[in-house]
Amino acid sequence: MSILVDDGTSVVVAGITGSEGTFHALRNRAYGTHVVAGVTPGKGGQDVEGIPVFDTVAEAVERTGADTSLIFVPARFASEAIYEAADAGIGLIVCITEGIPVRDMAQVTAYLRGTGSSLVGPNCPGVISPGRANVGIIPGEICSPGRVGLVSRSGTLTYQIVHELTQRGIGQSTCVGMGGDPVHGVGFHEALERFEADPETDLVVMIGEIGGDDEERAAAFIAGEMRTPVVGYIAGFTAPPGRRMGHAGAIITGTSGTAQAKAEALEAAGARVGRTPTEVAELVRDALS
Amino acid sequence: MDLYEHQGKDLFERHGIPLAERIVATTPEEASDAARKLGGGVAVKVQVQMGGRGKGGGVKLVHSAEEASHEAARMLDEGFGGTPVTAVLVERLVDIGAQYYAAISLDRGAGTYLAMVSNAGGVDIEEVARTRPEAIRRVYLDAVRGLRTYQARRLAGHLPVDAREGAADLLSRAYNVLAEADATLVEINPFVLLRDGTVMALDAKVTIDDNALFRHPDLAQLAGAFPVDPIERRAKEAGLQYLKLDGEVGIIGNGAGLVMSTLDLVKQAGAQAEAANFLDVGGGASAEVMATSLEVILSDPSVKSVLVNIFGGITRCDLVARGILEALERVTPRVPIVVRLDGTNAEQGRRILAEADHPRIVPAETMLDAAELAAALAHEGST
Numbered sequence: 001m002s003i004l005v006d007d008g009t010s011v012v013v014a015g016i017t018g019s020e021g022t023f024h025a026l027r028n029r030a031y032g033t034h035v036v037a038g039v040t041p042g043k044g045g046q047d048v049e050g051i052p053v054f055d056t057v058a059e060a061v062e063r064t065g066a067d068t069s070l071i072f073v074p075a076r077f078a079s080e081a082i083y084e085a086a087d088a089g090i091g092l093i094v095c096i097t098e099g100i101p102v103r104d105m106a107q108v109t110a111y112l113r114g115t116g117s118s119l120v121g122p123n124c125p126g127v128i129s130p131g132r133a134n135v136g137i138i139p140g141e142i143c144s145p146g147r148v149g150l151v152s153r154s155g156t157l158t159y160q161i162v163h164e165l166t167q168r169g170i171g172q173s174t175c176v177g178m179g180g181d182p183v184h185g186v187g188f189h190e191a192l193e194r195f196e197a198d199p200e201t202d203l204v205v206m207i208g209e210i211g212g213d214d215e216e217r218a219a220a221f222i223a224g225e226m227r228t229p230v231v232g233y234i235a236g237f238t239a240p241p242g243r244r245m246g247h248a249g250a251i252i253t254g255t256s257g258t259a260q261a262k263a264e265a266l267e268a269a270g271a272r273v274g275r276t277p278t279e280v281a282e283l284v285r286d287a288l289s
Numbered sequence: 290m291d292l293y294e295h296q297g298k299d300l301f302e303r304h305g306i307p308l309a310e311r312i313v314a315t316t317p318e319e320a321s322d323a324a325r326k327l328g329g330g331v332a333v334k335v336q337v338q339m340g341g342r343g344k345g346g347g348v349k350l351v352h353s354a355e356e357a358s359h360e361a362a363r364m365l366d367e368g369f370g371g372t373p374v375t376a377v378l379v380e381r382l383v384d385i386g387a388q389y390y391a392a393i394s395l396d397r398g399a400g401t402y403l404a405m406v407s408n409a410g411g412v413d414i415e416e417v418a419r420t421r422p423e424a425i426r427r428v429y430l431d432a433v434r435g436l437r438t439y440q441a442r443r444l445a446g447h448l449p450v451d452a453r454e455g456a457a458d459l460l461s462r463a464y465n466v467l468a469e470a471d472a473t474l475v476e477i478n479p480f481v482l483l484r485d486g487t488v489m490a491l492d493a494k495v496t497i498d499d500n501a502l503f504r505h506p507d508l509a510q511l512a513g514a515f516p517v518d519p520i521e522r523r524a525k526e527a528g529l530q531y532l533k534l535d536g537e538v539g540i541i542g543n544g545a546g547l548v549m550s551t552l553d554l555v556k557q558a559g560a561q562a563e564a565a566n567f568l569d570v571g572g573g574a575s576a577e578v579m580a581t582s583l584e585v586i587l588s589d590p591s592v593k594s595v596l597v598n599i600f601g602g603i604t605r606c607d608l609v610a611r612g613i614l615e616a617l618e619r620v621t622p623r624v625p626i627v628v629r630l631d632g633t634n635a636e637q638g639r640r641i642l643a644e645a646d647h648p649r650i651v652p653a654e655t656m657l658d659a660a661e662l663a664a665a666l667a668h669e670g671s672t
Contacts, residue, residue: 061384076503102395102500103471106432109400125602139602139633154546155572156600159632160656163600180545182397182473192629212397235549238556238564240534246476246494248394251418251425252403259553276554278657 001108002129002174003149003194003201004092004120004186005033005068009133012037012060012090015072016048024072024096024137025051031134036064037197056080057088065115066090070126070135075099078122080107086117093185094135095121096135105183112185124156125177140173146171147200147245148284149228151191152207153180153214157235157277161207163212164281170288173201188218196228203229203287205280208262210236215262223269229287230271233280234259290497291338293667296511297380297493300470304462307455307489311380320361321354322378329353335369338515340494345370350382373516383489388479389448389456389651390407390414390425393436393464395473402430402467404460406444436464455488456480463490470508471501495599520589529568529583536563537593537667539586539624541579543570543604551598554660560608562667565592573603578610580619587620593670596663598656606630608640614645625666627651629659 011028014023016038026049037060038048044055054060055071069085071078071093078097085093100122112119120127126136130143142159144166152158158177165172176191178184188206195201204226208215211221215234221228235260255261263273272287274280292300295313302308312323313336324331335347341350347369349360361377368374381668389408396403407425409417417424426447428440443458459480467475474496481489499604503507507583517525530545542548552564568586570578586595597611609630626649630638642650651666653659 001416007414071423100499101471101504102473103432103468103501106395106401110432137603142632151548154542154544156542156602157546159600159602160547160550163310163631182395183400207546209549214398217398233550233551235546237553239549239552239567240532245477246392246474246496247414247418248392248403248405248474248476250415251392251405252394252396252398275557276657277550278655 001198001200002132003191003198004127004174004176005129005133005135007132009068010034010036010064010066011070011135012039012057012064012066013066013070013072014039014057014085016040016051016053017043018072018083021072022048028134031140033133033135037066057084057090061088061090068089068094068135071095071097073097079104082108083111083118086112086115087217088119093117093119094126096124096126096136098123100181102181102183103260105181109183109185114281119181120176121185123181124179125158126177129174135241136168136177138177142166144171147173147202149173149195149198149204150175150207151188151204152177153209154207154235157207161205161233161277164277165284168281168285170281170284171248173198176193181196182212188214190222190225192218192221192230201228203231203284205231205233205284208232208234209215210239211257215256216255216265219265219269219271222266222271230266231280231283232263232271232289233277234262234273234274290499290502290512292497292511293335293336293338293472294334294493295376296412297495300466300495301493306459306462306464309379309380309383309489309491313376314361315364315376317358317362318376319357320377324351324354324357327379327381331357332380332382333357333364334378334380335364335374336378337369337374339370341370341607354612357647365635373512373619375515375516383481384484386484387449387452388481388483389452390478391463392474392476393467394476396429399429401432404428404436404440404464406447406456406460408666410481412414414478425470435468446556451486452482453487455482456621459488459516460492466495470495471504472496473498473499490499499621505570519584524568524585526666527585528576529578529582529585531585532565532567533589534566536565537591537671538562538663539565539566539589539592539595540598541582541586541595542598543572543574545569547598547600551596551656551660554657555596555664558661558664560664562664572586574609574612574639576612576615577607579609580616583613583616585619587622591625594624594663594666595625596659597628598659599630599632601635605634605665606632607641609642610638613642613649613650613664617647617649624648624670625649625651627653627659627663627666629653629656
């Protein structure tokens with residue numbers, strides 16, 4: 001098994017006729033993912049190398065049975081694309097687009113709570129279950145099938161750590177790039193919950209970075225409810241403290257948001273934390289042997 | 290984008306929030322004229338994009354035009370918190386009865402906005418939050434419905450009865466500022482009840498969501514007022530995410546997380562070298578972007594070695610390699626450049642660099658090796 005995407009996933013790509021949309025739709029298909037449809041308003045009836053294009057997501061779902069939407073449309077239209085996917089009954093929405101206003105995302109996530117749709121992203125590299133399905137822009141060739149789950153706020157840092165795992169012969173069940181935006185869909189907590197319930201995930205790697213308190217809240221879940229071991233990494237130990245405007249941020253989280261505080265929270269929850277991507281891979285290898 | 294107090298107050302004024310009479314001054318003469326116009330008793334407030342002004346000597350209460358001129362001269366001359374100061378706000382002193390705290394902020398953990406009010410204004414509010422959390426009343430807002438009147442009344446109910454009506458009105462207007470300007474923070478510390486019963490905002494901290502600036506061309510223009518390091522300006526014009534730091538190793542990478550991790554590794558290498566900057570070329574960097582990045586880094590005199598750390602996803606390592614070579618045709622590097630390429634087309638990229646056989650380019654196999662090598666070379670270069 002795996003989480004979020006697998007062999008049964010059928011993808012509709014929103015913005016498929018744009019250059020990024022076309023490139024990644026074809027790359028995901030070449031990986032073996034069922035990319036069954038694309039959507040670009042006004043281009044219904046065309047096709048992208050055999051992938052039929054529809055004017056709306058609803059039509060794409062009706063005609064092809066797509067259950068997952070992969071979004072590449074520009075930032076100012078992206079929230080519209082998420083609403084459209086949810087209203088068409090799409091179960092999983094993966095939004096790659098970066099630069100969406102946070103107010104739009106706050107409204108989108110409030111809306112999605114009342115629907116059956118889950119969102120990954122925005123501003124994320126997507127989700128891959130190696131050997132089964134690749135929904136996003138993570139390079140498939142650096143991954144390998146296996147039993148380690150991975151969830152990350154960062155893009156290329158994820159690639160680095162996956163690469164180090166693969167080089168040591170450690171495959172992955174699913175890699176989730178949750179994205180770095182302040183308001184987002186699936187976070188550490190929800191990804192960890194899904195990995196915990198997945199019988200084919202033996203260990204989870206979580207890759208965090210400075211800012212916010214997603215990692216601290218994940219630590220509370222790890223301490224309270226996780227049996228699957230977790231290895232963590234936090235980027236930004238040497239990042240200069242950000243210039244602070246007001247006090248509201250500190251009052252809300254009650255945490256400093258520093259890499260040190262996050263690493264300590266994870267360790268206190270029983271997770272092991274690597275200080276370099278290489279050390280993370282070594283900790284995973286040791287934990288599995 | 291963090292606004293100066295005077296810019297935030299202009300937004301407040303448009304939404305009808307009561308304010309003390311105020312004038313922006315960019316010279317000591319303007320400050321003394323302003324003080325005279327406002328009747329002599331004024332606050333002179335340094336205009337910077339940060340908090341902690343009161344404690345740091347950035348707010349001075351004076352009683353004459355001469356004193357106002359003197360304080361303005363000092364602030365404009367000395368700067369504040371390490372940044373240059375180009376303006377002060379001169380504000381008429383008011384007769385304060387009580388001070389309170391209010392903020393409406395994005396709560397990223399909750400994925401929505403949180404409104405807060407405290408009767409403990411003008412003190413260390415973070416300390417209050419830690420030791421007396423009940424002194425701050427909080428109400429979560431629905432991102433679609435916004436701050437409803439009953440919620441504003443609920444928040445204001447935390448304050449003494451004389452202040453409630455004015456505070457509820459101020460909160461509603463503060464929410465309108467947040468919603469209409471796509472702000473992620475509107476903080477008023479303090480807002481005050483005057484002896485005549487008026488509730489007034491004495492400060493304004495407003496942060497605008499950069500991603501939403503396309504909807505607000507008028508606000509986007511305000512960015513022109515902020516001081517920018519010349520190297521940072523050049524990087525920004527080229528579309529690069531660049532931040533100057535204090536160390537000696539120039540860093541170029543793709544993706545914020547990978548770059549931050551690279552910074553950490555350089556420090557951990559233990560060669561007493563640290564990163565000279567943060568530079569993220571973003572996704573799908575072209576040869577041109579790489580060349581500009583390298584030029585930007587090499588223009589920083591404190592750089593003793595350069596570390597290029599690329600993990601190609603959308604970014605193609607062959608283009609990165611060509612960009613490095615292009616840059617070396619335009620500028621003659623005085624320091625070694627350690628290059629680590631992995632991911633998409635890494636083999637081709639490494640071959641391109643190997644064939645060029647440039648004396649300043651030092652290839653590295655892994656990210657860890659690259660960081661150690663760059664740190665050691667920077668240390669050698671500094672001694």
